[in-house]
Amino acid sequence: MIRKISASCLLLLMLFLHLEMAYASERVVLLSVPSDIWYKRVYLIADKKSWMDFENFTVQIGDRGEIVYHFPNWYHGKYDPVLYYEDINGDRLEDVIVVLNNDRAGIGTSLKDIHILNQIQDPFLRYKEVPVEPTDLTMSRLVKLERHGNIVIILADKEEYKIDISKYHFTNSRKPYLGMDTIEYSIENGTLNGTVNAYVVRDDSVYGGLLGHLTIEYFWDGKMYKAKSITFKQNEPEKIRNTSVSPIEETN
Structure with missing residues (x-):
């Protein structure tokens, strides 16, 4: 009986390995x-x-x-x-x-x-x-981030953008950063684009509050696809919902 069970198990194992392969x-x-x-x-x-x-x-x-x-x-x-x-x-x-x-x-x-x-x-x-120019190289070459109080300054391709982060109602907001790990690529009108989100660290320094996104436009320089320009589009702050309840009017 033990031999029969062992043989059956061996047969099932061989079948399983065959299916896996x-x-x-x-x-x-x-x-x-x-x-x-x-x-x-x-x-x-x-x-x-x-x-x-x-x-x-x-x-x-x-x-x-x-x-x-x-x-x-x-x-x-x-x-x-x-x-x-x-x-x-x-x-x-x-x-x-x-x-x-x-x-x-x-x-x-x-x-x-x-x-x-x-x-x-x-x-x-x-x-x-x-090749395509690495995102970290593009960002270090064309983008700078600074924070002064509640104002985050993004310098993208020599264009300065100022964002008042107090309007976003982020909890314990800290250092701004770029989410280069989440870059998205697309093609529009025959041009390769890449999108990188800009965040500010909030809460427990792990989760990021979205400030907007940078759009990279690439061009072929004869050797690689390289960033030609970068523009920034700010994410509109969400309005705080009014959760107060209006008093019920008394009726006669």
Whole structure:
């Protein structure tokens, strides 16, 4: 009886491991960009390691698989990835832009990984991965934060913005900071943009009160996508709701 139970357990264990291995090697198409022209269809393919972990990426251009680029070091976890196929450097050739969520990043590191494949001007429609200026370098180069009493001063691209934080009703507000780990990327009118939120530390020095957001506009300088300009938009303070109750009028 003991031998039969052991054999059954061993069989179940082998079946479980087989299913795990099969699931770990599942190849999926995460995203695609449709087109009426077959060689302009773009596919983002990866190994599905779990319900939220994806590794070993491939970017395929066209339905026939003639143009395929492998990126074994890319990683994505949680939330949704983003895939664009647009010209963002002004050469009239569509570029591939992939935004992944790196929830394994350390503290102070961006949770968004952006990868750009610039299309090269040649008969073979080749692509080349090019860098984007790191967010921390952009902020140190173009943004400064100061606080004087209740006034927070944001100097963005030589433009000065003054914010009275007393209007926000933050509890125990302290040092202002930029949430560079939560940068969001988007493309508008053929231009790559990045959005970084500006906060002030409040309460227990962990939670941040939102002051507004900085929008970075990137351009292609021939070697990388670099910040061209930064603008700030203030978040309107929420009005305190009037919780007082009006007295009930006496009726005759």
